Amino acid sequence: MKNTFKSRLVAGTALASLLALSACGAETEASADAAAKPANITVEHAQGSTEVPVNPETVYTFDLGALDTMNALDVDVDGVPAANFPESLSKYAGDDYAKIGSMKEPDFEAISEGAPDLIIISGRVAASYEELSKIAPTIDLSVDAADSMASFKEVTGTLGRIFDKEEAAEEKLAAIDARIEETKTAAAEAGTGLIVMTSGGEMTAYGAGSRFGIIHDVLGVTPVAEIKADGKHGESITTEYIADKNPDNLFVIDRDTAVGESGEAAVAVLDNELVDGTNAAKNERITALNANSWYLVGYGLNNVDAMVTEVLNGIS
Numbered sequence: 565m566k567n568t569f570k571s572r573l574v575a576g577t578a579l580a581s582l583l584a585l586s587a588c589g590a591e592t593e594a595s596a597d598a599a600a601k602p603a604n605i606t607v608e609h610a611q612g613s614t615e616v617p618v619n620p621e622t623v624y625t626f627d628l629g630a631l632d633t634m635n636a637l638d639v640d641v642d643g644v645p646a647a648n649f650p651e652s653l654s655k656y657a658g659d660d661y662a663k664i665g666s667m668k669e670p671d672f673e674a675i676s677e678g679a680p681d682l683i684i685i686s687g688r689v690a691a692s693y694e695e696l697s698k699i700a701p702t703i704d705l706s707v708d709a710a711d712s713m714a715s716f717k718e719v720t721g722t723l724g725r726i727f728d729k730e731e732a733a734e735e736k737l738a739a740i741d742a743r744i745e746e747t748k749t750a751a752a753e754a755g756t757g758l759i760v761m762t763s764g765g766e767m768t769a770y771g772a773g774s775r776f777g778i779i780h781d782v783l784g785v786t787p788v789a790e791i792k793a794d795g796k797h798g799e800s801i802t803t804e805y806i807a808d809k810n811p812d813n814l815f816v817i818d819r820d821t822a823v824g825e826s827g828e829a830a831v832a833v834l835d836n837e838l839v840d841g842t843n844a845a846k847n848e849r850i851t852a853l854n855a856n857s858w859y860l861v862g863y864g865l866n867n868v869d870a871m872v873t874e875v876l877n878g879i880s
């Protein structure tokens with residue numbers, strides 16, 4: 565009896581010691597993992613390099629592409645500009661998110677009062693970089709239209725590192741690459757294309773290397789003509805121009821819809837005999853692209869997938 569009790573006592577003591585060692589080992593491993601992950605990282609961006617915290621607590625972003633990516637990666641954002649958000653980002657229009665200015669003009673007072681740990685900007689507020697940097701670490705994640713996909717992937721990788729979401733970001737990028745290859749295959753048989761943005765009854769064409777150039781540069785749709793461009797601005801055109809170039813595919817972006825302005829709708833601008841005579845119209849290859857996605861959001865993980873899908877559906 566005594567021997568049995570003694571055996572149980574020894575066994576219990578050994579088990580307790582083993583559990584203690586396991587717990588200690590787990591704590592040591594967790595501590596090692598924590599030590600392996602830096603509290604801050606240096607981020608290279610469009611306006612230099614900035615040291616930013618990993619997993620910052622309060623994040624403000626003026627860039628809707630970055631917002632779309634963070635939304636796709638389940639990263640919380642605290643402040644956004646007042647904007648005409650697409651359905652996919654409509655929750656950010658609500659009062660749960662601080663409004664930090666407009667798409668082009670930061671509200672410096674509101675931003676300062678919010679005490680963010682990280683501010684993300686891009687082209688529309690790029691000129692405010694230095695002033696915003698006085699408030700909090702600020703990074704300019706503008707995507708380079710001249711090499712849009714490589715730049716987009718670099719920006720996505722940066723956000724993945726900041727928010728410890730690198731693996732998830734890579735998986736979503738791989739899915740986009742697969743959709744791009746599918747679209748390129750369809751584009752090889754789709755003929756020529758022309759990208760047109762309408763605004764206030766006027767039309768502007770965009771070509772390869774432009775802000776919407778992903779259609780040509782990445783997805784492989786052959787440009788119907790060489791389009792002149794000045795920075796983010798395209799080439800002013802007329803319906804006669806469209807008729808003369810006679811594209812097989814016409815991709816249309818209604819800027820007025822994107823910015824919430826009243827104006828002559830794109831469908832009305834293009835509703836005439838000259839456009840009706842093009843191959844695009846005859847073969848029902850005029851694609852009205854989602855204006856909010858293309859003009860306002862741009863390069864975000866969910867949005868790029870949606871953009872590529874729109875083009876694929878339009879040429880298939």
